[in-house]
Amino acid sequence: MIIKDVLCPFCGCLCDDLAVEVEDNKVVDVKHACKIGASKIMGHDRIKAPMMRDDKNGEFREVSYDEAINESAKILANSKRPLLYGWASGLCEMMAKGILLNEEVGGIIDNTASVCHGPSVLGVHEKGLPTGTLGQFANRADLVVFWGCNPVQAHPRHMSRYSVFNKGFFASKGRRSRKVVVFDVRKTDTAEMADEYVQVNPGEDYIVMSALRAIIADKADVVPDSVGGVPKEKLVELAEAMKSAKFGIVYFGMGLTQSRGKYKNIDNAVSLITELNAHGKHSIIPMRGHYNVGGFGQVCAWTTGYAGAVDMSRGIPYYNPGETCSNDLLMREEIDAAFVIAGDAGAHFPAQSIARMSKVPVIQVDPFHNPTTEMANIVIPTKVSGVELEGTAYRMDCVSLRMRKLVDVDFPSDEEVLDKIIAKVQEIKGASS
């Protein structure tokens, strides 16, 4: 049986044109997806049953779901500063439950954006975000800029589906309808195929953007001969290309969010785009990593008023990245229990944060083994969202779509596990009040 129009549960592209062949309740083939997406859908070794251990260096013993859930609830209910982290590989429906659980336990809920596009959100607080849906750029853009991102590697089908090779209503020649420019500290694979590659000194994207803004504002005379490794003549040329574009789009990634200045790089990029709108039409969009990291930001925002890093210890949502993000707290050794679900802290957190997590109870909810499993005390396996479970996800451009269920498995969903933990926490807290 071939299931068409399947959505890929891997990256922020959220490609929805996949065709998956299912035989005897097993995925046997995936068409149209990139290698990484196909691999996720094909599936691999998974955690077979819930397990627990007191000593993180010891062996896990298999336990029942009830035991794992009850113990998790006990740990969380009795913590003073629990962290509920991850969320991005799950579905929106379970994220809402996670936020409720965080409310119940008075902890901090944070998602993978913390180590990824969190700074983009901080840039939005400063300047907003002039953007649109991916089809808008696909149909109209004649100037395509990749700044600090490498879609050839990180978002393999992006350039054929949305940004470079595809034909659009106003871009009938496909690739030839667009000029592609890459700004990066090194010549990436994406830079190799671009029309132009601009090398920026590491950590100096910010001043390059400011210089461009000055030139565009007709104040080129204050700009020095070279900024951030880019000669002034080149900056003037680039500014001219941007000004004369009919529709310019900037796609950006970790090259900006994780380099010197972090959110100020996004802040400045947004201002550059805003100012360019006096000349043509310009937009900007972050290349989100996980397929549903955007979904967490949306659900958290409508539920609490903030896109992530929400501290509920005082009973009212408090948000202050730099103070309430996962690593802010872990590096200060504040967290006394960690709940990691649909996200891999072990793989992405700095050593100091890992060190803290090694000292406190860690509960992991995930279908698969990953570095977080190495530090876990309780492991609860669940369905693979978007393959074994249907529900909502938000693409990188904030369009929400419904993921499909392709096969049946005998594991609970994230949401079911969260519901049970919430009920148990309420019971424990109710008993003590």
Next chain:
Amino acid sequence: MQTITLVPKEQFKISVEAETITPDNFAGKSADEIGALVAFEGNAPRPLSELFDIKVNGSADAADDVKIEINGNVNRVKRIGEAMTAGLIMINGDVDMRCGAKMKGGTITIKGNADSWVGQEMTGGEINVQGDANYYVGAGYRGEACGMRGGKITVFGNANDFVGEHMCGGEIVIKGNAGIMPGVSNKGGKIVIEGDTDMPGSEMTKGTIIVKGTVKDLMPVYQREGIEAVDGVEFTKYVGDVVVDGTGELFVK
């Protein structure tokens, strides 16, 4: 004069939010009454008496006659002095984030280091940090147009990034070095950095920044005006940020 001495009973790991520690809240209260005020260690309410040894000498009718002395490291106690209007807080140790946030008056002296957001959204009063300060000295809250509007912050050591971000008024003096982007998005106020810094005054529309040390990267958006003396010392004067039609003044030694 009422003097209250607080000695932390333990070295807190999980941060304690103690916005109740202000001269305004303590004025005229006995040690028991002060002890009954509640702080939060993570999500757990804890009376101050559990967290500190509390001694009270003398009495006061109002905050301006109150002195609070904290003897010990409170590097995990946040929001001390929040919104205070008068009086004195002396911290003989390090202090955690948001010390003196929304301060309206009075004085806070920190003998050790101050963590991020010291003097956040301050409108008056004075804060002295004898050690180092972390990020966002005298800055604002995410999305707000203004950070510090009045008052004075002096850091005798070094400060981290974003000193005086979104400043609208007041004065900040950093005797040591400052991190990147001091005075970013400023609309007023004065920042003096006696040591080194990097990318000062980006998107400043109004205000004054004086740098006595070296600037690693000058923002490429400033109009050089020439040499000008400030308090008898010669600086190169720049005006900008030109992109935002700024008339801010940047003096670099």
Next chain:
Amino acid sequence: MSEMVIKNATVYDPINNINGDMMDIAVKDGKIVDSVSGSAQTIDAGGRLVYPGGVDAHTHIAGSKVNVGRIMRPDDSRLNNKPRTKVTRPRTGYTVPNVYSMGYGYAEMGYTTAFEAAVPILKARHTHEELEEIPIIDKGGLTLFGSNWMVMDAIRENDLDRLAAYVAWGLLSSRGWGVKIVNPGGGEAWGFGKNVSGLDDPVPNFEVTPRQIVRQLAEANEKLNLPHSIHLHCNNLGKPGNYETTLATFDVCKDIKSKRDRQSLHVTHVQFNAWGGNHWGDFESKAEPIADYLNKNDFLTIDMGQLVFGSATTMTADGPVQYANARLLKARWSNGDVELEDSSGVTPLEYHPQSYIHGIMWAIGLELALLTKDPWQVLMTTDHPNGGPYVNYPMVMTMLMSKKRREEEMAKIAEKTFERTSIAGIDKELDWYDIAIKTRATHAKVLGIVEHGKGHLGVGADADIAIYDIKPDETDATIEYNKVEAAFRYAAYTIKGGEIVVKDGEITATPKGKTFWVKSTAPADGHERMMEDLKMKFKKYYSVSMANYMVQDEYVEHPYVVETGYQ
């Protein structure tokens, strides 16, 4: 079988011509009934004011734009914070409240129904995800059609049946209630940073004019016999001198006839479109000619879009206007183009009484309401949160009821305002009945939901009832406006579907409301031509598959579906 009776209610129910009669209201199984048994739960209203539950026909409460506002504004989310209670979740936000505060805030004021003013079809799923989380109130959404490629192509080819078929399909896809048009054609022009300058300025690349878009969508709307008329945000919003466009736009639908007992055109937040002058320097109110037009023509209704001084977050599908605002005020700006469909923009603003521009805007909203003779023609709104947050409705209500209250506000406003508006000379003061019309009865009538139980207290209506702590016969609203505002701000009782959800201003229950949407059918051949065009557009231009596009049933947990056929 739950029964309730409200005794000694001073009832204003304009749909049923009840004007301050003292009566009992009987409720059974969530509906108003003739009478109930002796064992019914009794509430003694004690002669206090009783209105049908409030209905808001135009407000931005759910979906992509609202969430963009929240994400952009932690400075707003940190306001109006309340911790959870046994019954309520934590609340945040003033201009962009979180979903819980959104529902509780309306219920506290005695409102029980609110319609999201602008739903982009591609992002309708998001709208419904938020609507589902908003507690208590019943809701619906108005779907955007005014800059849509399918719409414009059908209009260019003069294919009304195909257009109607797309409208029907679009409403189904978005689970929408009605046809929303914002700056017709402008959303497409904005795709390349341009705008349309008026009704006859053709949309670049599509060769149709805004006039054609408005006209043909109105015709399609009536062919489909939709419960609501087209709901229109005019071209040139926010530009001095735009009142001429507004009047010309009214004329476009002058001869559109509906089979239903309602307007053929609803024009929204007209305050922003009733501007005279040529630039900010000679900017003035043109509420008078607009009101004049309304006084002479009964085929249309409008809503105020009243300004409230203080913080606002503007959010509209009028992309060009939002960009212009942001540049003018050097404010934060979020833009959200929706491929093939429309645009949007979100910008935080502050309205200052000392700005005479804002003063004039403030006056215009009130002038529109007070100069128009028929109270049913002008709905009270603030275009939340564009003119101001909905929690200010009670204040606006008192300004309509009391000249003295207006004068109190005027004392704070820049003098120049009064040279440019006639508000100071308006003595009219609306009464309890008029206010009941403007805050519930006419909203329900204009939306076409009266027959579905909203906006009135007749037998068969939903038992959505608001009891306010005020005795209308003993209260002079022209003087005791502070008391009136306090009473409207926190209801003594709000009853939703027969359940007490608010008592003495506190939320007591949080049932889930229902979502109104329309399922209509168009002629088969028109539908076929439409589908052919649609499939091609999905294949070539949309970035999502057609199979994944439509809102699925899972997103509307309590649907209330009205079916209509082609006329």
